[in-house]
Amino acid sequence: MSDAVLVGLGAMLGAGVFAALGPAARAAGSGLLAGLALAAVVAYCNATSSARLAARYPASGGTYVCGRERLGPFWGHLAGWGFVVGKTASCAAMALTVGAYAWPAHAHAVAAGAALALTAVNYVGVHKSALVTRAIVAIVLIVLTVVTVSLLTSGEADAARLSFGTDTSPGGILRSAGLLFFAFAGYARIATLGEEVRDPARTIPRAVPIALAITLATYTAVAIATLSVLGGDRLAATTAPLADAVHAAGLPALAPVVRTGAAIAALGSLLALILGVSRTTLAMARDHHLPSFLAAVHPRFAVPHHAELAVGTITALAAATADVRGAIGFSSFAVLVYYAIANASAWTLTPAENRPPRLVPALGLTGCLTLAFALPLTSVLAGSAVLATGALLYATTRRASAF
Template identity: 70%
Template sequence: MTEELRRSLGGFDAVVIGLGSMVGAGIFVALGPAADAAGSGAGLLWALGVAAVVAYANAMASARLAARYPASGGTYVYGRERLGSFWGYLAGWAFVTGKTASCAAMALTVGAYVWPEQAHAVAVAAVVAMTAVNYTGVQKSALVTRAVVAVVLAVLAAVVVVCAGAGEVARVSPGGELTAGGVLQAAGLLFFAFAGYARIATLGEEVRDPARTIPRAVPVALGITLAVYGLVAVGVLAVLGPAALAHSPAPLADAARAADAGWLVPVVTVGAAVAALGSLLSLILGVSRTTLAMARDGYLPDALAAVHPRFHVPHRAEVAVGAVVAVVAATADVRGAIGFSSFGVLVYYGIANASAWTLGGRERPLAALGLAGCGALAFALPLGSVLAGSGVVAAGVVAWAVSRGRAVPPRR
């Protein structure tokens, strides 16, 4: 008999885990590349809005499905139950591969801020530390994430206040031509920052009263994140301008310097590291749960389906995920990881929206919007990200053909 995970998370913890996965990633990692792709300050703000709309549609699809199927695995489970085994498997494959790249990006962010000369070594150490925290239990992970969110929100609030009070601000000129392609590519990169609400859905088996908790927690976490991102983006644009923002490796620190608030720079550095660690913590949590679900169904080695008798976590899946992320973090580039991750996650949410469509009801137009949005953003990403992502998806299809003989049929 399959051992079940413990339902220990309430609504507040679910919101905090979602915030811990989202807040920080877009501000400290994706904001600069997105500004470069958008080509102007107005384009960046439009892209932020587009990414938020697509994320909202995806969030509502995920919330409806998670309430009906409160088991670990997220869209892997939803796709399997609503569309068939192949689509569920493909969603799980896209999630695990895409979010593995996200984990590496977050770990590398820690290294870049804490010790740039040894960024890869610090990144690997961060992966080991966060894997160890997750290994001791999801409730402890939620407590750590709560502290991380509090610190990061305080740092971001300080940046917004400093930017708003700057005596002189940059003259935010258009900076470049506003194009639909640029806005969509920037939105695809910024979507990397909004995808954290998936962590709430993938923890469905560990949330108390999931039919009520998950549909409430997802939009609350997403709404708070959008408000924070919007305020910070406007503040940094006002101080740096779009061109400087596009080429800044540490835009929030540079904004503090430009606003004559040098005292805030080390605080921002600490905040960036803490934010990335919080995201890494929750990302490993979510990837390991999807790995658990796929192992239970025979698409991954059976050993990964084990649940620790004391900590009640998928300990072997967590160790395996941590090991893979550590290898990627030791060799990868942070900006390339963002594009690759975005492609995989957009494929994942495309399947989530298609699954939500089959539920019928008045939410069908929102599911259609989410599906179309995911497709548009995925193929608007930089060509290298599209090619790499498509290649990994194709490899997943091949792996499906090999593994389907030992996989269990979908549960109806």
Template identity: 65%
Template sequence: MSELARRLTTTDAVVIGLGSMLGAGIFVAFAPAAAEAGGRGLLIALVLAGFVAFCNANSSARLAALYPESGGTYVYGRERLGDFAGFIAGWGFVAGKTASCAAMALTIGAYLWPAHARPIAVAAVVVLTAINLGGIQKTARATRWLVTVTLAVLGTVAVVGAAAGHPTAARIWDADDAGARGILTAAGLLFFAFAGYARIATLGEEVRDPERTIPRAVPLALSLVLAIYLVLAVVTLGVLGPERLASSPAPLADVVSAAGAPGLAWVVRIGAAVAVTGVLLALVAGVGRTTLAMARRRDLPGALAAVHPTRQVPHRAELAVAAVVIVLVSLGDIRDAIGFSSCTVLVYYAITNASALTLRGLRVVPALGLVGCVVLAVTLPLSSVLAGFAVLLAGAAWFRFRPQR
């Protein structure tokens, strides 16, 4: 069996985690979450989503250190709970994250050239797949540059918005009560923005000294992203208010425009495209690795298990993922993809926490993570819940009736 090379350091792993998360929340998920929860509810939902993500990260890090190979919870579920649990985790991850790839690609097109969003999205998928096929070190190097540009743009928005946007506490702490249901729905949508830390675990076979690197990299990347999101949420709400944020297709561009710097709007748009490009780059790599792990065990076609002899990447799996994403780009809708992806990925992390409950040691954190995942999954918009569970049922049927391996 071909093995992947261990080339990633702790810094590389943290950078890939940041690249997977930064941008997705503020550029994609904040607006629909604000529509569900309002101002005060958005901040509460953000903290709740971050807490559930922390529980999941803790469970993921413990399991990844024990099973440092590609596949993430697909591997953990098989090892700790049985083949079916692992298969459902892998199936849900591949389906949900492939939809996320399409949503991210469409976001790039919408920001760079709205009138031709789909062709731009297809071009982005092709270019980023080519980068990933060049080797995992090239992925980490490219992600480092993308994260640097993203942080610079987000920092500019925060400073300009806070200094010249006249943020007010009334807008930030909106008195309208969205109710528990609205906050939970918003938290489920915002979870989409935190799920990128899983990319560190799914790349476990390529991390140096995984027993030490992964438990350090996962919580560090997650903590940095949560702090950045909270700052930007406060500034954005303070300048725009929840109603304007909920209806805005480009909230950060609106922040700098409202702050009297409309000339920065295009800078922000380009920064948004760069941020989402970083997310998509790491997403394609992560989905390819999980596809590789499933193909190795014949839960997906065995031809996808090939590893390139020179570049040490799962080239067939990544090409297959890219092909499916290109098809979805021609049919998909960004907001529907967010809800669908959140539903299937929350199920994925529910299995992560259930797997961690079988380990020795403190079990309170994985228990809270398991309950949190289930609650957020079932309180997502009904269409997202139905679509997500329909795909999971289809996967269960395939598992039951697939040809003998």
């Protein structure tokens, strides 16, 4: 179970602290913590629904498989399509985060190289990937602990900056929650490992809430520390919130530590993201919703090597040209729709199938759709267009198979 928890931690810790705090603060200002709390509630509902479904259907593919089995082939296809496309955008965002912190002058080249290198790590099997993730998670947690304690004990920390100000609004809080949800979606990688963990019916439901709880505690501590030093306005204006916070607190010696921690955290997130996207791609290819050559499994390493190579290559190409903020918004919309389908699927479980309390999937479904359409308009339009393309692809393939 520890490796499954680490896969989720590696995916979540890299995204939120270093990539999503700035855009979320621009949306909500001093209401950032309220947005974080709302995102956590929705993430908890999603995690609970996903864990119960993954225990019932322990196969690669996550909500793609569950949506197909519980709601029908179209909804499974739409969930899988949203996950693959949205999480490929997340891969690009994480690769760009690596480049921005490791070598800003050549961020795109470093991002593409990181995507290809971690694809090679995943290629040799999930167990070796888990060993790398274990080291990454340990380093990131140490760095974040040192930085958080240093900020909170500095003379610049002021609890008054945590109070709501005129820079926030209900709409801004909803928008920030949608953006911060990007940071919590890593537990999906646990649910996609159903065929690669021992006793998935027991392991997955336990691993998901543990990974989510550790991540939430970490995010809350870091957000409080950063907001108490910078305040809503300065946090909203920065693209490197932790680095700027240590400078503002009179601790410039910690800036290289933050930069190193950010690059390592993003690498950990990218590692798990590529792993999860390739598993859903494998499941969709097996059912002919994607090209069948993507369903190939390596005879020695037992991984979907064609799917991993495809995801890694597309990520590298996107990282060479994409914008990290746009990637986060687009990814959030697609993945929120994915989890809306997960919650709708969990609603159909029976008590004998270990159904969660009905309030959980109901709140999760409502929350996902609300946050998705509260995102910036460009993200909503782009995400809707891509999902419509996925629906058209489904209709086309179904029509072709009928002849």
